[in-house]
Amino acid sequence: MIEEKDISLERAVLIGVITKDQNEEKSKEYLDELEFLTYTAGGYAIKRFTQKMEMPNPKTFIGTGKMEEVRAFIDANDITTAIFDDELSSAQERNISKILEVKVLDRTNLILDIFAQRAQTSYARTQVELAQCEYLLPRLRGMWTHLERQKGGIGMRGPGETEIETDRRIVRDKIALLKARIKTIDKxxxxxRGNRGKMVRVALVGYTNVGKSTLMNVISKSEVFAENKLFATLDTTVRKVVIQNLPFLLSDTVGFIRKLPTQLVDSFKSTLDEVREADLLLHVVDISHPNFEEHIASVEKILGEIKSGDKPTIMVFNKIDAYTAEHLDDDDLETERSEKHYSLDEWKSTWMSKVGNNALFISALNKKNLEDFKKRVYDEVREIHVTRFPYNQFLYPDYNYEDME
Structure with a gap:
């Protein structure tokens, strides 16, 4: 749980459902992630509410009785924001706002807000604004009735705070303008990318907050912003890396997340082009996360959606030091062992049987096993380079990782 340390953080409640497709354990995990998203956006989750249902209520997402329970808690605890774990329809958002009389956000809106905070370049800001406008368009009718009394904060950055008086025609015009601007920048x-020539391109991909930027800093000896928050990196960073006399381009891309808004996938097309055009993917995984295999599946799903699922990929299991520290007491004989109690060696055996030598286990922060990592990347890049430039292969002697220290 995240501790409340700053009284300036917005006080929020989180709301999710337990269904036949999302059991209690899965719901808790999603709400854990939603709490981290809330903290990243500048809020603090005071309480969680969940309800078992066949499917979300089409009018209010949760049932009438549970909604009254949420409203009573909000009134008694000075809550300013209610955040729902799934995307709400415009009708649901409108109905819920009338009942709760506080700011109502869903997971998509929350992620868009974090992206609005994190966007540093004009291009990233344009991409985020386009995604926000596309999210806003079908919700115009519902938003005007309750957002006009809000005073900013989470979910209020970007077009939501300056265009409350606008209509659909103006928003559509703005979407067209933003798309034209992005098309120009895309070109x-x-x-x-074309001017970079035929250098081998390597892209870091993975779930958000798995340590991609930290690994980027270690490999390229650069200072890419890294922080223990979701989506710390939004703009793609590309660095030229040289191992001995073999150069290649390394890019650090935006992290993926479950239930990633479609608007973001569409508007961040050029950012994802770095992945599409890469010759090699380094899929970074936080092995210390209890559900890292689901994170892997989520990333692979998005890679498939952007037609990059068949690229050569090395699985880089990061944070092995954190995993080891968390599992020191897992030898209790009275505990029924499952995957949650696997030792690091057992995970190595499991994944190496799946992907062979394309599984590496490192700690980017503490620089553990980086020599093996560098050698494996060098070997792969060299093979791609020699295939592309067969007449240059005499330039590349056997790898000596000590030159990278």
Missing amino acids: QMAVQ
Whole structure:
């Protein structure tokens, strides 16, 4: 649980459902993630509410009795924001707002808000604004009735706070303008990628907050922003890396997440082009996370959606030091062992049997096993390079990782 340390954080309640497709354990995990998203956006989750249902209520997401329970808690505890774990329809958002009389957000809106905070370049800001406008368009009718009395904060950054008086025509015009602007920048970025020549391209991909930026800093000896928050990196960073005399391009891309808003996948097309055009993917995984295999599945699903699922990939299991520290007491004989109690060696055996030598286990933060990692990346990049430039293979002697220290 995240501790409340700053009284300036918005006080929020989190709301989710337990269904036949999302059991209690899964619901708890999603709400854990939603709490981290809330903290990243500048809020603090005071309480969680869940309800077992066949499917979410089409009018209010949760049932009438549970909604009254939420409203009573909000009134008694000075809550300013209610955050729902799934995307709400415009009708649901409108109905819930009338009942709770506080700011109502869903997971998509929360992620968009974090992206609005994290966007540093004009291009990233344009991408986020486009995604926000596309999210806003079908919700115009519902938003005007309750957002006009809000005073900013989570979910209120971007077009939501400056265009409350607008209508659908103006928002559509703005979407068209933003798409034209992005199309122009896309062409410029395509030219930039073309100007890099035929150098081998390696892209770091993975779930958000798995340590991609930390690994990028270690490999490229650069200072890419890294923080223990979701979506710390939003703009794609590309660095030229040289191992001995073999150069290649390494890119750090935006982290993926479950239930990633479609608007973001669409608007961040050029950012994801770095992945599409990569010759090799380094799929970074936080092995210390209890559900890292589901994170892997989520990333692979999105890679498939952007037609990058068949690229050569090395699985890089990061944070092995954190995993080891968390599992020191797992030898209790009275505990029924499951995957949650696997030792690191057992996970190595499991994944190496799945992907062979394409599974590496490291700690980017503490630089554990980085020599093996560098050698494996060098071997893969060298093979791609020699295939592309067969007449240059005499330039690349056997790898000596000590030159990378």
